[in-house]
Amino acid sequence: MRRSWGELLFDLSNSLFLILLSLFTLYPFLYVLFASLSDPIWAMQVRGLIWYPKGLNWEAYRMVFQNPSIITGYTNTLLYVVLGTSLNILMTSFGAYALSRQQLMWKNPVMFLIVFTMFFNGGLIPTYLLINDLGMVDSRLALIIPAAMSAYNLIIMRTAFMGVPVSLEESAKLDGANDFTVLFRVILPLSMPVVAVMILFYGVAHWNSWFSALIYLRTRDLYPLQLILREILITNSTDSMMTNIGGSDKVPTGETIKYATIIVATAPILFLYPFLQKYFVKGVMIGAIKG
Incomplete structure (x- = not known):
């Protein structure tokens, strides 16, 4: 042609x-x-654009990785990402499976209430009071439990589950499978593209989250990496990394430390994208076409 x-x-x-x-x-x-x-x-x-590194100086990265706050923030963030994303996928799968079944009673009113939360919520102060009454302030649970499910992601996964033929579920139940077996051995294996997209969405959200930690956490040892990064960039708290540097060299070195901290905080999540990219378009389009 x-x-x-x-x-x-x-x-x-x-x-x-x-x-x-x-x-x-x-x-x-x-x-x-x-x-x-x-x-x-x-x-x-230098003024203007930078097209290449001059000098190839790794000192800023050495100082960043020698900072115990960065290591602690990395450890906490990885913990929040792993535990939080695992809980997110589990809870979203349960909700999406239940709401995708035709025989579920009051399915439409429940979906209306879920969609309603996407437009209206109680606000920051009532949410804080609730977290405080539950005893989760200054606890890791404050960053994991309240964000256990996203209404938007639930709708996407529900739409994907609705695309699985009902005959497969009926065949599994004829063989004695219960709902948990159908979900974990039939529905989820056939919906891996959307599951991969959910892992990406939830994982990136946990990795970049800092506001919840700022509101609910008091103990510095619980801070995620993004909150440490915020302190370094906004409050210029780089002096602890430059104990061996003095005089006029402190200011320029502090600036390169800020740049290095941004790269250290951003690079891991960028490396995750290539492994999930092949599922990304297919998983998102499932929700876009039928949603």
Whole structure:
């Protein structure tokens, strides 16, 4: 099938536009990366864009990884991501499976109440009072239990479960399977794309979460990495990492430490995307087409 010059020109223009858009999106991350690897004084003096690291200085990263607060924040964040995402997937799967069954009573009113929470909520103060009355303030549970399920993700997973043929469920129940067996051995294995997308959504949300920790946590040993990063970037708390540096070198070195901290806090979640990317479009489109 021959294509006209207009179609070829459109495809070329579209490709160039997307390439430029990708570069504009990627460059801020590259700027921070190049600045973190550059000589601190040069990075402070340069004006405009940075296209390469000058000096290839790893001192900022060494100071970041020697900071015990960063290590503690990393450990806490990994714990919140693993436990929180596991609970999220479990609770969302239970809710989506129940709401996707045709025989469930009061299914539509329940769905209405769930969707209602996407537009209206009690607000910060009632939520804090509830968490406080439950005894979860200054506890890891305050970052895991209240965010156990997202209404938006529940709708996406419910739509995916509704796409599984009912005959498979009926066959499993004829063989003696109960609802838990149907969910874990029939429904979930056939819905792995949407499960992978849910892991990505929930995992990124837990990794980037800092406001809940700021509100509910008092003990510094429970702080996630993003809250430590906020302190370093906003309150300029880099002096503890520069015990061997003095004089005029402290300011430029502190700036490169900030850049290095951003890279350290961002890189792990970026490495997760390639492994889940092949499921991403399919999983999201399941909810978009039938939702």
